Amino acid sequence: MLAQHLPVLVAVVPLVAAPLIVVARSGFLGWVTALLVAAATTAMSAALLAQATASGTISYAIGSWPPPWGIEYRVDAANALVALLVSAVALVVVPYARRSVSAEVGQDRQYLFYALLMLCLAGLLGMALTGDAFNLFVFLEISSLSTYVLIALGRHRRALLAAYQYLVLGTTGATFYVIGVGLLYLATGTLNFADMAVRLADVRDARPLAAGLAFITAGIGLKLALFPLHAWLPNAYACAPSAVSAFVAATATKVSIYVLMRVYFSVFGVDAVFRDLPTGAILAVLSVAAMFAASAAAIVQPDLKRLLAFSSVGQVGYITLGISLGSAPGLAAAMAHVVNHGITKGALFLLAGAMALRLGGTGMDRVAGLARTMPVTAFAFVVGGLSLIGVPGTAGFASKWALVSAAIEAGRWWIAGAVLLSSLLAVAYVWRFVECAYFREPPAGAPDRDEAPADMTGPALALTAAVVAAGLFASPVLEASTRAAAALMGFAR
Amino acid sequence: MTLLGHFTYWATVFLMMTGLHVVISRGNLVKKLVGLGIFQTSVYLLYIGPGKLVGGTAPIVGPGIATYSNPLPHVLILTAIVVGVATLAVGLALVVRIREAYGTIEEDELLAADAEDD
Amino acid sequence: MTGGELALAALAVPLAGVAFAAALHRNPDWREAATFATAGMLFFLVVSLAPAVLAGERPSVVLFEMLPGLPVALAVEPLGWLFAAVASSLWVVSTAYSVGYLRANGEGRQSRFFACFAGAIFAAVGIAFAGNLLTLFLFYEILTLVTYPLVTHHGTDEARRAGRVYLGVLVGTSIVFLLPAVIATAALAGTLDFRPGGILGGRVDATAAGVLLALFMFGIGKAALMPFHRWLPAAMVAPTPVSALLHAVAVVKAGVFCVVKVIVYVFGTETLAALGGxxxxxxxxxxxxxxxxxxxxxxxxxxxxxxxxxxxxxxxxxxxxxxxxxxxxxxxxxxxxxxxxxxxxxxxxxxxxxxxxxxxxxxxxxxxxxxxxxxxxxxxxxxxxxxxxxxxxxxxxxxxxxxxxxxxxxxxxxxxxxxxxxxxxxxxxxxxxxxxxxxxxxxxxxxxxxxxxxxxxxxxxxxxxxxxxxxxxxxxxxxxxxx
Incomplete structure (x- = not known):
């Protein structure tokens, strides 16, 4: 009975939990609720993924209004995978947040933190699972608005400014998306993705559609930090509370990337996006620029969290590069990197949060000599860094392998070369940390060997272990990504 | 005729550009939010305008009513207005907090204060 | 034990050596005794594989699937056995030497030294017994990373600079040249298994073979083919036992071992001779x-x-x-x-x-x-x-x-x-x-x-x-x- 409502419950449960937490007004109860909700959404997403893998697309009509009139939730191998990533990351971040948030957010506001986290989770899961273009916008704004506030909870006053800048750019991006959807709606008379795909199938070469695609690309591009629309990201990630940085970095941009994939491959279709329009070439150039420019910028950042943020912009470049190939293997590689980079960056931000707790910040001067003060954290951070480089045995290697294979298969040797050459920049920024942590003396007054408490180190190490596991046993993720790509491309056809 | 017939589109584009221009060119954080509001309003018009049929009535099922306007855009835009208001509220709250923390809401002064923090 | 299990045990023993060296951090005598024991055990295991290899058997074992259709697998063939025998026998000797050297020179961080040393041998055995190109690449990269702390052992500015050259050249060549070569081989041949006579026969023309060979040869930076040889002199800042076993035996031999392996088992000498590449x-x-x-x-x-x-x-x-x-x-x-x-x-x-x-x-x-x-x-x-x-x-x-x-x-x-x-x-x-x-x-x-x-x-x-x-x-x- 309940099982058939799973597609909508995944988003509704956290959405309902948020006001309950506010009513309860207790940080501890909020934390417990968030933990239970994260566990529930993870279990439900896993069940959905299993179901979608076994028996294909699941369609759920909200309020029993049949699509395309009512809002449809449409779950397949692609968005179930994204939902699982989002909720699994939440499940790791929430246990970690207890102590981290106590240290970084005032006692009286902690329950609000968990309420906002639940709203953000609901928004991201809703974005992933809905099959309706306008409903997606609403969930996009739910997740964005809660993210703005979560970032503003950061300790430094700069967090306020970062949140404001993100609000202005994020709202602009979301509005661009609505404009694009509006143009599509005017042309097709529907907001349901599947219905839209059917109606667009025979329409070719229509100016308003191209304009709609451009607006959506720009709008979602802002949300996923597509170079050069990434200006909001470094400050937002660097200033947010540690738990927020980890959650948002691992999930928010990834869900937006999924939306772009859905619009490109499911709604418009490969031919309309990549043959009739120069989308592929534009996206490829921007991606390569991101891989080099953002990674190079990461090398010179004075703060570890900013370094990670710039690295994220570069790594998003690999994902969009996979999309730009416009082929099933390329899309699968992009999807694999969504998952692999999600867990890698999540682990790294969690570790950075552990450093912030003990050292009072993540500036390069503070993490000097980290191998002596926090050896386990330092080593785990190096492992995560190796995944950013793409060393075999880590998650990053698997997706890089898939991406280079896809590029070679498509005959784009220069893309394969760019991917590999830009990895060297990752070596440079990761090794900047290594030299800082292992060769420099700890600053005066640093604690003498003092790891963060187990309830923070535990989740961080668990996610780091997942990075290695996803590297050594990469087949499940790569196969799930291949199925996701097939689902995205075979949508409503 | 075409020029006039596309009247709503011209208005939409004008508001859109005005809003974006204000967001980009103004250094005052409140004025930026005003620009953002204008920008969002243009979208409301984009949706609502085409929903109106010339000679159509309100979408009520009743005797003698054959042509009526599309009701869906209104519903959508009601939602969008709610989102817009919420965004404005969060934005203004942030501006208040920024004013408390920095003592100013002018962008260049804020950036200068940040640079001093380093 | 079957041959495959012996090979697996040979891989596991040095890994246990890493754990011993780390666990016996506070007790140098026991730590070094444990290192001797693991080195001796490894040598014994490798020697006990000899009869099977000489009899023409190729003991092999598939560990797990790493990428779809591409497992991590071990297979012992004559050249790999030779390399493993050289590395393991010299590990025993150089452990004795290291103990004398580190104590006489009062070197610090000895536990890290012995742990990384055992890790390097682990990677070398993995390279020697690799059953396919993916496994080889995996252990090749592990070997680079695990020897980095040994090269920079002294922690001085000079060591750090040398470490940059070491890592930059080895990781750089392996990512930019070797990895695309491996991926292209997988795409062309549909497999990465080492087979006598090669796997690329009939699947590449002369130009492609030439480009691929160049990618492999310059990608295997550990073979120190000019102009990618600078890492080797740079690595000499390390303590001498490291230079002796790793930069005269394990690491550089891993390089030329890969070269021979690629020429013999991936291209096949006859295929390559016919293509003239x-x-x-x-x-x-x-x-x-x-x-x-x-x-x-x-x-x-x-x-x-x-x-x-x-x-x-x-x-x-x-x-x-x-x-x-x-x-x-x-x-x-x-x-x-x-x-x-x-x-x-x-x-x-x-x-x-x-x-x-x-x-x-x-x-x-x-x-x-x-x-x-x-x-x-x-x-x-x-x-x-x-x-x-x-x-x-x-x-x-x-x-x-x-x-x-x-x-x-x-x-x-x-x-x-x-x-x-x-x-x-x-x-x-x-x-x-x-x-x-x-x-x-x-x-x-x-x-x-x-x-x-x-x-x-x-x-x-x-x-x-x-x-x-x-x-x-x-x-x-x-x-x-x-x-």
Missing amino acids: AAWLTAVAAFTLVAASAVALRADNLKRRLAYSTVSQLAYVTMAASLLTPAAVMGAALHLVAHAFGKITLFFAAGSIYTAAHKTEVSQLDGIGRAMPWTMGAFAVGALSMIGLPPLAGFVSKWYILTGAMGARDWLVVGTLAASTLLNAAYFLPIVYRAFFVADTAGGGHGHEAPAPMVVAQAVTAAACVALFLFPGLAIALAKALT
């Missing part, structure tokens, strides 16, 4: 050989001279493999073994000189043979083996390479071999001459012989150089099985 490689290797010898000739720092000598000796192996004839490939395999024993002896001696007399430059060695007769005696044996004189191991391998070159009618190679022999003599013999026949003019004396464990270690490896000449049967039989 390896002539440029012979030329590049010959150039590296002569150029590195010339640099060695002018280097005054003893370890630097040895490092450039290694670069040139590695080029012997690559050059021999690139000739693609059975005798030359045999010579390549034998040289891999012969050079290992000779060069480790030389490095052991260099470390002994540093420990006992605190000398690092060739010009300081006048008359040192009288103070350290055992050390300089071992050095002389190693040097003569490098030059290729009987009754030493180097003679055997050079004989086969020369036979292969003459069989291939490749007079460039024959000429290069002759020239390099002269150059070898020119940069090694003066050291021996100074040590024994020139009086110490600087005064101050040279002190005494190095600590006993170090002397024993270099005596053993020097003796092995002689033994390999007298009883080359096993090595030759295995090398023959390769072709």
Whole structure:
């Protein structure tokens, strides 16, 4: 009975939990609720993924209004995978947040933190699972608005400014998306993705559609930090509370990337996006620029969290590069990197949060000599860094392998070369940390060997272990990504 | 005729550009939010305008009513207005907090204060 | 145990060594006893694989699927067994040497040293027994990373800079050249398994084969083919036991081992000969050989001279493999073994000189043979083996390479071999001459012989150089099985 409502419950449960937490007004109860909700959404997403893998697309009509009139939730191998990533990351971040948030957010506001986290989770899961273009916008704004506030909870006053800048750019991006959807709606008379795909199938070469695609690309591009629309990201990630940085970095941009994939491959279709329009070439150039420019910028950042943020912009470049190939293997590689980079960056931000707790910040001067003060954290951070480089045995290697294979298969040797050459920049920024942590003396007054408490180190190490596991046993993720790509491309056809 | 017939589109584009221009060119954080509001309003018009049929009535099922306007855009835009208001509220709250923390809401002064923090 | 299980155990034992070294952090005596035990155990396991390999079996085991259709798998074949046998036997000897060296020089972070050392052997065994190219690449990268802390052991600015060069060249070449070569091979051949006769036959044309071979050869930076050789001299800032076992044996031999493996089992010598894509490689290797010898000739720092000598000796192996004839490939395999024993002896001696007399430059060695007769005696044996004189191991391998070159009618190679022999003599013999026949003019004396464990270690490896000449049967039989 309940099982058939799973597609909508995944988003509704956290959405309902948020006001309950506010009513309860207790940080501890909020934390417990968030933990239970994260566990529930993870279990439900896993069940959905299993179901979608076994028996294909699941369609759920909200309020029993049949699509395309009512809002449809449409779950397949692609968005179930994204939902699982989002909720699994939440499940790791929430246990970690207890102590981290106590240290970084005032006692009286902690329950609000968990309420906002639940709203953000609901928004991201809703974005992933809905099959309706306008409903997606609403969930996009739910997740964005809660993210703005979560970032503003950061300790430094700069967090306020970062949140404001993100609000202005994020709202602009979301509005661009609505404009694009509006143009599509005017042309097709529907907001349901599947219905839209059917109606667009025979329409070719229509100016308003191209304009709609451009607006959506720009709008979602802002949300996923597509170079050069990434200006909001470094400050937002660097200033947010540690738990927020980890959650948002691992999930928010990834869900937006999924939306772009859905619009490109499911709604418009490969031919309309990549043959009739120069989308592929534009996206490829921007991606390569991101891989080099953002990674190079990461090398010179004075703060570890900013370094990670710039690295994220570069790594998003690999994902969009996979999309730009416009082929099933390329899309699968992009999807694999969504998952692999999600867990890698999540682990790294969690570790950075552990450093912030003990050292009072993540500036390069503070993490000097980290191998002596926090050896386990330092080593785990190096492992995560190796995944950013793409060393075999880590998650990053698997997706890089898939991406280079896809590029070679498509005959784009220069893309394969760019991917590999830009990895060297990752070596440079990761090794900047290594030299800082292992060769420099700890600053005066640093604690003498003092790891963060187990309830923070535990989740961080668990996610780091997942990075290695996803590297050594990469087949499940790569196969799930291949199925996701097939689902995205075979949508409503 | 075409020029006039596309009247709503011209208005939409004008508001859109005005809003974006204000967001980009103004250094005052409140004025930026005003620009953002204008920008969002243009979208409301984009949706609502085409929903109106010339000679159509309100979408009520009743005797003698054959042509009526599309009701869906209104519903959508009601939602969008709610989102817009919420965004404005969060934005203004942030501006208040920024004013408390920095003592100013002018962008260049804020950036200068940040640079001093380093 | 079956052969596959033995191979797996051989991989697990050094990994356990890492754990022991870390766990026995506070108890140096037990830590070193544990390292000895693991080294001995590994050698025993590798030796017990010998009968099966000699009988023509190829013990193999599939561990798990890493990428779809591409598992991590082990398969023991003659060349891999030879490499593993060399690395594991010398690990035993160099553990003794390391204990003496680290204690006599008061080195810090000894637990990390022994842990990383065991980790490097783990990676070397993984490379030796790799059943496919993906497994090989996995362990190849592990070897780079795990040796980085050893290279930068001293933690000085100089060590950090050297570490950058080391990592930059090795990781850079492996990501930019080797990885695309591996991926392209997977795409072209549909498999990455090592098979006699290669997997690319009939799937590539001459141009593609040439490009792919270039990607492989320059991608395997550990083989130190010019212009990607700079990491090896840079690695010499490490403590001498590291230079001895890793940068004369495990790491560099892993490089040329990969070269031979790729030529024999991925391309297949016959396929490559038919496509004619390896002539440029012979030329590049010959150039590296002569150029590195010339640099060695002018280097005054003893370890630097040895490092450039290694670069040139590695080029012997690559050059021999690139000739693609059975005798030359045999010579390549034998040289891999012969050079290992000779060069480790030389490095052991260099470390002994540093420990006992605190000398690092060739010009300081006048008359040192009288103070350290055992050390300089071992050095002389190693040097003569490098030059290729009987009754030493180097003679055997050079004989086969020369036979292969003459069989291939490749007079460039024959000429290069002759020239390099002269150059070898020119940069090694003066050291021996100074040590024994020139009086110490600087005064101050040279002190005494190095600590006993170090002397024993270099005596053993020097003796092995002689033994390999007298009883080359096993090595030759295995090398023959390769072709």
